[in-house]
Amino acid sequence: MANNLGLTVKPVCEITPEEEARVAAWIDTPEYREKNFARQALVINPAHACQPLGAELCAHGFEGTLPFVHGSQGCASYYRSTLNRHFREPAPAVCSAMTEDGAVFGGQNNLHEGLENACALYHPKMIAIFTSCMPEIIGDDVSSFLKNARQKGHLPKELPAPYANTPSFNGSHVHGYDAMLAAILETLTEGKAVEGRCTGKLNFIAGFDANVGNYREYKKILEAFGIPYTFLADISETFDSPLDGTYRIYPGGTPLAEAADSINGKATITVAPYATSKTFTWIKESYTGKHVSLPMPMGVAKTDALLVKLSELFERPVPDALKAERGRAVDAMTDAHQYVHGKRFALYGDADQLVGYVSFLLEMGAKPVHVLCSKGSKKLEKELHALLEASPFGKEAKVYMNKDLWHLRSLLVTEPVDALIGDTHGKFAARDAKIPLFRFGFPIFDRVNKHRYPLVGYQGVVNMVTEICNTFIDLADATSDDRTFEMMR
Amino acid sequence: MSPRTNVKKVDGITKESTQAMIDRTLEAYPEKGKKKRAPHLAPNDQASASACVKSNRKTVPGVMSARGCAYAGAKGVVWGPIRDMVHVSHGPVGCGWYSWGTRRNLMSGKNGVSSFAMQFTSDFQEKDIVYGGDKKLAVLLREAKELFPLAKGISVLSECPVGLIGDDINAVAKQMSKELDLPIIPCNCEGFRGVSQSLGHHISNDTIRDYIIETREFAEPETPYDIALIGEYNIGGDAWSTKPLLEECGFNVKAVWTGDGQMEHIAATHEVKLNVIHCYRSMNYMCKVMEEKYGVPWIELNFFGPTKIKESLRKLAERFDDRIKANVEKVIARYDPMMQRVIEEVRPRLEGKKVMLYVGGLRPRHTVGAYEDLGMTVVGSGYEFAHSDDYDRTSPEMPDATVIYDDASEYELERFVHDLKPDLVASGIKEKYLFQKMGLPFRQMHSWDYSGPYHGYKGFPTFARDIDMAINSPTWGLVKSPF
Numbered sequence: 001m002a003n004n005l006g007l008t009v010k011p012v013c014e015i016t017p018e019e020e021a022r023v024a025a026w027i028d029t030p031e032y033r034e035k036n037f038a039r040q041a042l043v044i045n046p047a048h049a050c051q052p053l054g055a056e057l058c059a060h061g062f063e064g065t066l067p068f069v070h071g072s073q074g075c076a077s078y079y080r081s082t083l084n085r086h087f088r089e090p091a092p093a094v095c096s097a098m099t100e101d102g103a104v105f106g107g108q109n110n111l112h113e114g115l116e117n118a119c120a121l122y123h124p125k126m127i128a129i130f131t132s133c134m135p136e137i138i139g140d141d142v143s144s145f146l147k148n149a150r151q152k153g154h155l156p157k158e159l160p161a162p163y164a165n166t167p168s169f170n171g172s173h174v175h176g177y178d179a180m181l182a183a184i185l186e187t188l189t190e191g192k193a194v195e196g197r198c199t200g201k202l203n204f205i206a207g208f209d210a211n212v213g214n215y216r217e218y219k220k221i222l223e224a225f226g227i228p229y230t231f232l233a234d235i236s237e238t239f240d241s242p243l244d245g246t247y248r249i250y251p252g253g254t255p256l257a258e259a260a261d262s263i264n265g266k267a268t269i270t271v272a273p274y275a276t277s278k279t280f281t282w283i284k285e286s287y288t289g290k291h292v293s294l295p296m297p298m299g300v301a302k303t304d305a306l307l308v309k310l311s312e313l314f315e316r317p318v319p320d321a322l323k324a325e326r327g328r329a330v331d332a333m334t335d336a337h338q339y340v341h342g343k344r345f346a347l348y349g350d351a352d353q354l355v356g357y358v359s360f361l362l363e364m365g366a367k368p369v370h371v372l373c374s375k376g377s378k379k380l381e382k383e384l385h386a387l388l389e390a391s392p393f394g395k396e397a398k399v400y401m402n403k404d405l406w407h408l409r410s411l412l413v414t415e416p417v418d419a420l421i422g423d424t425h426g427k428f429a430a431r432d433a434k435i436p437l438f439r440f441g442f443p444i445f446d447r448v449n450k451h452r453y454p455l456v457g458y459q460g461v462v463n464m465v466t467e468i469c470n471t472f473i474d475l476a477d478a479t480s481d482d483r484t485f486e487m488m489r
Numbered sequence: 490m491s492p493r494t495n496v497k498k499v500d501g502i503t504k505e506s507t508q509a510m511i512d513r514t515l516e517a518y519p520e521k522g523k524k525k526r527a528p529h530l531a532p533n534d535q536a537s538a539s540a541c542v543k544s545n546r547k548t549v550p551g552v553m554s555a556r557g558c559a560y561a562g563a564k565g566v567v568w569g570p571i572r573d574m575v576h577v578s579h580g581p582v583g584c585g586w587y588s589w590g591t592r593r594n595l596m597s598g599k600n601g602v603s604s605f606a607m608q609f610t611s612d613f614q615e616k617d618i619v620y621g622g623d624k625k626l627a628v629l630l631r632e633a634k635e636l637f638p639l640a641k642g643i644s645v646l647s648e649c650p651v652g653l654i655g656d657d658i659n660a661v662a663k664q665m666s667k668e669l670d671l672p673i674i675p676c677n678c679e680g681f682r683g684v685s686q687s688l689g690h691h692i693s694n695d696t697i698r699d700y701i702i703e704t705r706e707f708a709e710p711e712t713p714y715d716i717a718l719i720g721e722y723n724i725g726g727d728a729w730s731t732k733p734l735l736e737e738c739g740f741n742v743k744a745v746w747t748g749d750g751q752m753e754h755i756a757a758t759h760e761v762k763l764n765v766i767h768c769y770r771s772m773n774y775m776c777k778v779m780e781e782k783y784g785v786p787w788i789e790l791n792f793f794g795p796t797k798i799k800e801s802l803r804k805l806a807e808r809f810d811d812r813i814k815a816n817v818e819k820v821i822a823r824y825d826p827m828m829q830r831v832i833e834e835v836r837p838r839l840e841g842k843k844v845m846l847y848v849g850g851l852r853p854r855h856t857v858g859a860y861e862d863l864g865m866t867v868v869g870s871g872y873e874f875a876h877s878d879d880y881d882r883t884s885p886e887m888p889d890a891t892v893i894y895d896d897a898s899e900y901e902l903e904r905f906v907h908d909l910k911p912d913l914v915a916s917g918i919k920e921k922y923l924f925q926k927m928g929l930p931f932r933q934m935h936s937w938d939y940s941g942p943y944h945g946y947k948g949f950p951t952f953a954r955d956i957d958m959a960i961n962s963p964t965w966g967l968v969k970s971p972f
Contacts, residue, residue, distance in 0.1 A: 011708045012753040015573070015603045015639050023639050024602045041629035043582070043612040044636075050583030072649060073548050074558020074680040078587035083916045085591070090922040094897070097548040099681050103653060114551030117522045121552060121900045130912060133581060134681055137618060137653045168581035169613045169650060245928035245968045247903070406607070425589070428600060428607070445591075 025030035028432075033410035037403075044406035045425060047348050048169035051176025053079045055130035056093055056210050058180040061233030061252040064125025066118055069095035069134030070111055070142060072102075075168075086210055086443040087239040087451050092249050094118045098134055107135045108145045110162070112154040119156065122249060125256055127155075127190075129163040130180055136167035162187035162209065172375040174275045174350050174429075177208040181233055182279040188256060189263040189286070198288065202229040202313070203262045205279070207272020207296075207352055210442040212240040213454035216273075220458055224319045226309055230258045230265065240452060265289050266315045271296050271306065271456075274351035274380060297456045298356025298464075299363045300329060322458070329458035332465045337365055339469040344396070346370035346412055347421035348405070349441040351380045356455070357421050357440065358384060360464055362391040369396050370411045376401030407431055419468070436471050496535045497888035499843075504890045507532035511892065514904040525549050529895040532899055533887045544872070544895040547644060547684045550917050552898035555847070555873050555919050558680030559639035560584055561690025562874075564646050565592035566771055568676065568696070570722055571750040572596040572604040573641040575633045576652050577611065579626060579658060580648025584680065585610040588650050593936050595723050603639050618650055623661050624749030630665045630673060632876065641752040642672035644696075652679035672752070674700045685874035685896070686849070690771040695761045697755065698778050705756035707743060714740045714813065715761045719776055719787070720768030720851070723748025725941015727948060731792050733943045735765070738802060739816040746772060759783040765790055768850045768871075768946075772880055791851075792944040793952070794859025795828035824946040832862060835953045838961055842912035846907065847897055848934045849873040854883040856915070856934070859943075864952055873917075899923065913960055928968040 012190055026032055052069060056079045059067035068336075069076040076095035083091035096102075096110035111129075118127065129142065140341040142163050149155040156455045164183040166398060204218060215236035222229045237252020262268070267290040268283050270276045284291045297303040304326070307318050344367045347357045351373060358368050381401050388394030400407065405425060412433035414422070420430045423441035431436035444450040473489045480486075511530045515523045528543035543732035547556045557565070559695060560578075565588050568576050572594075578585030589608040598604030606965065611622055611629055633643055645658050662675035678689045678697045707715075707732045718735065721728045728748040735742050743761050744754035758764070764776045764787035776787035788808065799821050807818040842865045853870040860867055869886050871894035872879055880893065887893065892905055899920065906924065914924045915934040924931045932938050932955060940955050942948040 003618070006619045009706055010706060010753075012705050012757055015598075019639060020599055020603045024599055027601060027636075039632050039636070041611060041625045042577075042632040042636075043610045044606050045589075046582050046586060046610065046612060048582065049586045050581055052868060053583065053587075068551075072558055073554060073556050074561050074682045074686070075583070077555065077557045077561070077688075077919070078583065081591065082587055084918045084922060088922060089925065091919075092552050092553060092923075094553050097550045097554065099684060103681055110550045113521065113549070116519050117549060117551030120519045120522070121517055121898070134653065137650055167615075168583045169618050170615045172582070241926065242928055243928070243968060244970065245926075247923050247926040406601075409601075432601075 013191075028413040029333065030414050033414050036407060036410045036413070041344050042059050043404050045394055045428070046404045047372075047422070047425060048174075048350075049082070050169050050173065051166035051179065052130050052132050052168060053082060054173035054177030055128070055164055055166045055180035056080075056091070057083065057173075057208060057210065058177045058184070058233050059093075059128035059130070060091065060238045061127070061235040061253055062126060062184060062259060063255045064250045065253060066122050066124035066127050067093035067129050068114065068118060069093060069132055069133045070093060070107060070127045070129055070140070071098055073097045075132035082443060083239070085445045087212070088448075089239045089241065090247070092122070094122070103134060106138060107140045110146065111142070111145050112152065115149055116154045119159070124159070124250070126160045126162070126184075126410050128180060129161060130166045130176065131164075132166075133168050136165065136169075136317065160187050174208045174375070175278075178276050179277045181205070181276060182282050185232070185259065185279065186282065188260040192260045193263045193286070193288070197264045198266055199261055199264050201262075201265050202227050202310075203232055203265045203268040203287070205232050205268065205272065207268040207270065207275030208350060209272065210464035211451055211453070211455060212236045213452045214456045214460070217454040217457040217459055219324065220366055221307070223309070224321050225314065225316055227310060227314050227316070230254065230262045232259060232262060248363060254357050263287050267292065269294060269309070270353045274377075295359070296352040296356040298353070298460060299360035300326065300333070300360050300458070300461055301363065302356065303457050303461070318319065325458040329461040332362060332462045336465045336469040341365040341474045343419065343472070344365060344369045344417040345419050345421060346372070346408065346417045348372040348374065348408060348426065349422060351376065353441060354380070355383060355387065358387055358394070360461065362387070364465070365393055367393050367396055369398070369415065369417045370400065370408065371397055372400040372403050372408050372411075374404050409433070419471075436475065438468060438471070499868055499888045499891060500845060501625065502868065502888070502890050504532045507890050507892050510908045512899075514901050518593040522549055522552070526552075526898070526901070529725050529897075530901065531893055532890045533884055533893050535884060535887060535889040538881065539886045540877045541879055541884065542893050542895045544880060545684060545687065545874075545876045546896075548896055549898075552900065554896055554898060555917055556684075556896060557686040557873075559678045559682040559686065559689035559692060560646060560648055560680040560719070561588060562686030562771070562945045563676050563678035564588045564689075566686065566722065567690055567693035567747055568644045568646060570594040570596070570747045571644075571755065572598055572606070573604050573639075573751050573753075575609055575637055575640045575643045575953040577609045577629065577633070577645050578648060579611050579622065579645050580650050581613045582610055584648045591672050593724050593939075594748070595726055599625045601637070603674065605637065605640060613650060618654055618783045621654060621656050622651065623656050623658070625662045626656075626658060630661075630669065634669045634671060640671070642674060643647065644674045644676055646676045646906055647679050648682045651683070652677065672700060672704070687762065687770065687874040687876065691774055694772065694775045694778075697775065701752065702779075703756065703759050705753045707757045707760055711760060712741055713762060714809070715739045715743050715766050716763045717744040717746065717761045718742050719746045719766040721745055721748050721944075724935075725937040725939070725943065727942040727944035730942040730945035730947035731767070734792075734820070737816070737820050738806070739813050759785060761785060763788060765805065767792060769882070770850050770875060773878075791855045791858065792948070794949055795825065795832075795855045795946070796862050796863040797855070797858040798946060798949075801827070809912070828946065828949055831950045831953050835957045836864045838957055841866070842960060843868045843909065844915060845869040845902075845909060845911040846934070847871050847873070847894070847902060847916040849875075852934050854879070854886045857886040859949065859952055860956070862949075863956060865913075865956075868911060869889070869894065869905055880939055913956065924930055928965060930962070930965060932956065
């Protein structure tokens with residue numbers, strides 16, 4: 001029997017419990033893992049987003065800045081809601097709302113009308129423009145659109161309007177962050193370099209880091225040293241504004257004048273060599289002062305490296321308060337080492353964070369086993385290998401570049417570990433593997449206050465120790481029988 | 490719709506006061522923007538029972554709209570909740586990643602085995618844009634079939650670039666359906682199409698019509714009580730509240746579209762006796778198709794709050810025999826006292842409180858009765874992506890002269906809230922924190938703020954509890970500091 005489309009009509013048939021059980025067992029096998037790793041085209045549960053999201057995060061880090069997505073409406077909505085969910089904060093951004101006619105005639109009219117409306121309604125001090133797929137594919141010449149916008153009065157002459165190309169079909173959120181940061185700094189600092197002037201300040205760049213606690217921790221360190229600084233792309237207030245009965249569309253952010261003057265700084269540090277590589281290359285050519293690229297300060301050694309560098313650059317001793325803090329972090333690690341020594345971990349995330357997690361775990365005597373990056377590079381792979389090989393606890397580790405969380409699931413069920421470090425999206429793989437997930441990345445949709453909970457610096461060390469060890473202790477309590485359920489752990 | 494005579498009024502709100510508020514709000518716009526936005530904002534005329542605003546127009550560039558896109562409508566709403574299929578977001582990585590799990594698709598089955606609330610994407614790279622993604626799609630479909638053998642089909646949901654570079658996913662789907670002996674459904678729902686997610690619903694419905702409906706028949710014999718529940722998305726388990734309720738009334742719910750849905754049940758829906766539609770916006774079109782093509786009539790119901798549930802069940806029973814009528818009365822008699830107890834407990838704390846709604850789908854009108862059951866008044870309502878027929882249906886539900894807004898910008902909502910001073914705003918994630926920063930209680934009504942269900946008798950106590958706690962949380966008392 002066939003229906004009027006010529007398709008054979010079949011009876012509804014349910015998946016039997018036996019079939020379900022058979023396949024459920026099969027997907028946990030090494031045979032399945034092999035098939036899974038042989039995938040060429042299908043990506044399942046990737047651990048990265050697209051460029052414009054990172055561009056928007058960066059734009060939110062500047063004073064009075066309205067992120068403006070040049071492209072279709074839905075994209076802007078997605079970036080905003082993702083940031084809303086992670087930070088539990090507003091993320092005001094607009095877009096040029098391009099539709100079919102934009103695809104045919106180009107997006108200039110939409111961009112111009114959008115700029116005019118955005119300026120009238122939201123009074124920004126800067127509009128940071130970045131693209132989603134559509135204008136990239138149809139080849140919109142945004143630079144000339146912006147020139148025309150100034151001429152025609154859609155965009156006030158003095159309003160800075162940096163613009164970055166952030167097509168979603170290459171790179172990831174991290175690269176979009178980098179592109180936007182470079183565009184903003186290039187725009188703001190244009191003509192601001194003054195021969196012989198030195199602000200005496202440090203420019204600090206954190207890269208794509210969606211943890212406002214980390215920003216506060218960096219500032220605490222700089223303030224303890226008494227180092228004058230400009231924090232570039234500072235989202236700490238934007239995405240952690242107080243609830244006091246007033247909605248502020250642009251809370252916080254790096255003051256634009258300070259960002260402009262950053263070109264005359266005494267030194268510039270990035271603690272996100274992977275997330276700001278393009279920006280930093282440009283900074284090295286354009287900015288005065290010293291340029292230092294350091295790994296993200298997670299774990300004691302990498303935090304030490306930051307402090308040593310700051311001390312050297314500004315010729316100041318490491319303050320006693322930080323020395324004491326270091327001592328407390330080491331104390332916390334030593335007190336807690338027994339709960340995590342030899343424990344096997346799987347971890348994934350953005351490059352800078354990944355290096356940080358590995359570094360911290362090795363310091364604790366924990367064993368990274370599966371280290372996975374869904375948008376990695378040869379350089380990252382090399383750095384991770386070097387880090388792992390330098391420690392007896394890194395011997396078992398395998399590094400997987402450009403793999404997704406369905407690959408990770410296969411790894412977890414065929415070569416079990418004790419815990420997973422990653423973002424909320426890892427919860428499915430962790431559940432299947434029956435192990436805890438430590439939510440240290442982005443996005444974190446399903447826990448409160450993790451975006452306020454610093455993981456960098458010595459305080460970050462204490463926090464990671466606290467969370468990881470207490471979870472293992474919780475597990476011991478939850479799984480012990482009456483005879484071994486004890487007061488002391 | 491018949492005009493009604495018992496017009497609801499709200500103290501202090503007149504046509505003039507609402508129009509004046511709208512005019513003040515529009516002042517901020519440049520001339521062109523003002524002209525475009527003005528027809529989308531108006532005071533309600535309850536007696537007329539017709540739309541007072543224009544809708545389904547392009548979003549004005551540069552204003553902060555809450556709208557999504559056609560892809561979002563297709564993936565998040567229609568296809569995404571079908572649990573036994575693999576849904577491929579075809580194009581760059583972002584769209585799939587953002588939509589992953591954010592519109593709640595609670596599902597039965599085992600994840601990755603018999604249900605697939607995961608994120609499948611072709612993760613387009615620059616070379617795919619240059620050379621096209623059709624070959625990659627064919628490879629990907631083979632891989633999906635091999636890795637997920639229990640999947641009943643695969644949908645291919647195209648993102649913007651696929652349409653812009655001119656890929657022919659329909660041809661690939663046709664060829665691969667044969668090769669893999671599996672329904673592979675191409676859905677050309679590129680985000681730039683249309684003006685909102687609504688077109689994505691429509692395009693998806695078209696693909697269900699063209700590729701799925703009528704390809705299956707129910708295995709068990711038919712009965713006079715076979716119905717399908719259409720436009721029920723199982724947000725927070727709502728389908729698991731409404732389906733048992735209808736079954737308690739004596740119906741056989743043969744398919745749910747599409748919350749916790751199964752492809753094969755959806756494919757046999759043309760065999761049911763009546764389609765019961767909840768979210769009219771997303772699926773009225775499919776009801777019309779099934780009516781024309783297969784003679785399946787349909788009826789719109791509202792499962793929010795005891796008043797509307799009771800009305801809806803009786804309206805439904807009218808279409809059936811005495812057995813159903815008697816069952817429905819029994820069900821109402823059973824649950825009414827329980828609902829009354831909920832109301833007695835909560836209503837004193839909510840009496841006279843004002844609400845502003847701004848959501849999509851059916852909620853800007855369907856939830857009005859549920860708030861009224863709790864003693865509250867809805868003073869503003871509007872939709873992200875409605876059409877004129879939605880506003881026709883909203884007008885009789887909303888009190889007279891209250892403000893109706895279509896595709897409201899964040900600026901407009903902020904102004905209206907400032908003037909109307911509601912006690913609760915019920916809208917989406919993008920609006921939530923803005924209003925909370927103002928110290929205003931808020932519920933996310935797209936996702937029930939991760940609570941639920943809100944539908945049916947099972948859902949109402951949860952709804953009442955959530956609204957009560959949103960408004961009466963002691964934390965609001967701490968917002969103003971003493972210094």
